[in-house]
Amino acid sequence: MYADGSTAWIVTAAGKGNNHLALVGSYLSNGDEIINTPQGCSLLIAREGVSMAEDFLPIIED
Incomplete structure (x- = not known):
């Protein structure tokens, strides 16, 4: 929610x-x-040689 009341x-x-x-x-x-x-207490580990899931922060094309 934004200061103007809009949401995303x-x-x-x-x-x-x-x-x-x-x-x-x-x-x-x-x-x-x-x-x-x-928040300062979460951690996701990426292992060398192991791909992240296809839906992990996918690229957005304009």
Whole structure:
């Protein structure tokens, strides 16, 4: 929710395997990107040689 009362929804996230969590780097329906968070205690681990799920922060094409 924005100061002017408008809302947007999360378009890209951590994917189904990660409960579709919004992350720094997630995009919203209005084109905004999440650039920071007040939360400081979550960690997702990417392992070398193991691809992230196809739906993990997918690229959005304009």
